[in-house]
Amino acid sequence: MNFIPVNVPLLNGNELKYLTECIETGWISSEGPFISRFEDEFSKYIGMAYGIAVSNGSAALDVAIKALGITKGDEVIMPSFTIISPAQSLVTVDAIPVLVDNDPLTWNMDVQAIEKKITSKTKAILIVHIYGLPVDLNPILDLAKKYNLKIIEDAAEMHGQTYNGQKCGSFGDISIFSFYPNKHITTGEGGMILTNNTDLSERCKKLRNLCFEPDGPRFVHHEIGWNYRMTNLQAALGVAQLEQIDAFLIRKREIGKFYHENLAFLESKGFQLPTVKTAYADNIYWVFGMLAPSPLEKEKIVDALSKNKIATRPFFWCMHEQPVFEKMGLFSGESYPVGEKMARNGFYLPSGLGITNEELFRVVAVIKNVFK
CATH class of the missing domain: 3.90.1150.10 (Aspartate Aminotransferase, domain 1)
Known part of the structure; x- marks a missing residue:
């Protein structure tokens, strides 16, 4: 009797071909042609202007939150029921997660509970789409407009899902995806940040790369970032997976x-x-x-x-x-x-x-x- 894991990824497309290309050309690190190709093709698929590939979905949240300028004492509304990553990314910048309960039918955050949690300290609503259905987005987008709040859209589990015909991950001021092996498409580990904002995109690129200054001396740093880069090998997997x-x-x-x-x-x-x-x-x-x-x-x-x-x-x-x-x-x-x-x-x-x-x-x- 064979063991049935909870998840087995499907790698039966061009994965081996593209990985072999990486090895044969020597482009195996965080530089290489598959990275920009994956960023461009995935952002286009979702319907966003810019894609920033990173090492995993949690890294994507870290970068997204810091790029938005969320900092000590800022409140961000999010569901209590979710993986720890969104709350962890908030508390590590000394922001305050403000929780709401979940809807019993969709298992997503209860959108009717959000408005009463908004205060003068609220800076954003962190949407997390759970398990298979998206959050009911329109009421949240209305609240964000009413109170001038940012939307962080955690679409880690929503590759290809739509809300009223529009791709999940295209609604946030900044959105994130995960490419862990249990996701619809995988890069082994890996994540992506999406935005339509040019300045946010450039900020995210800087933060994922140790905050190297694009126009300054290479090893002189003026702020703290992370080494959250995706490798060309991972991106090659992502390109092959996205094709399917x-x-x-x-x-x-x-x-x-x-x-x-x-x-x-x-x-x-x-x-x-x-x-x-x-x-x-x-x-x-x-x-x-x-x-x-x-x-x-x-x-x-x-x-x-x-x-x-x-x-x-x-x-x-x-x-x-x-x-x-x-x-x-x-x-x-x-x-x-x-x-x-x-x-x-x-x-x-x-x-x-x-x-x-x-x-x-x-x-x-x-x-x-x-x-x-």
Whole structure:
């Protein structure tokens, strides 16, 4: 019985050809033709003017936040339920994450809860699209205009997803993507910052490259940046992956449809499957997540799958319950019931692009056996 990982990337296009080209030409570091090609092609695909390739999605957030001038004491509104990266990038510049709960149907931030969190210290709203459906953007864009706030759009999980027909990642003053192996397209590790603002673009390029001065002596620095550069090898993978993204999106939705059709019986047992569509988007199924009616019911399925060599992943843990932030005195006494339930009861099934139909049937068979 073979092991089924929670994710297997699909590398069956021009990846080997382009990587071989890097090796044969010697362009393997953070200089080389694939970097600018990937930046140009990805930004054009999303519909933004500038792309700045970086080493990972968390690095993209670091650079984006600093490029916007967010600093000590500034407040940024974001969801409590998400990966730690957005909050981490904020606290490392001494900014203050201000949390809102999540919507129980889409699993994204509750847009109706944002306005009452806006104060004179609020500088931005950090949107994080979660798991497969985008945040309902129009109400947030209206708030940003009303209160003169910046939009940071974390579209790390949303390659190819749209909101009312427009690509996610094209709505922010600055937007970020991740290319970790579990994303729709991967560079192994890697990330991208997108913006339509020329000055922001140049600022991001400087920050990712140790703040070398473009017109000054090479090793004289006037401020602190990072070495967050992407390599030509990574960018070569990204170019090859982007060539296949339309097929990848079709396959992801096939996987989602298969699970929906074969696991619909779980809804009568109190489980919540992903919302298939909203008025503004069809689910892209970055992962196929489920909410169990209780942690015990969750563990019944997770344990059964594990015993049959099938991996799962728990959902994210809320920011207001992260021990590291509790030690810092953040979010004391705050509660976000929807996010807390998702964190405790949620998990997702193997749904990477490399999963076979045979493996999908095996996952379903094990789950059905739990409820015989």
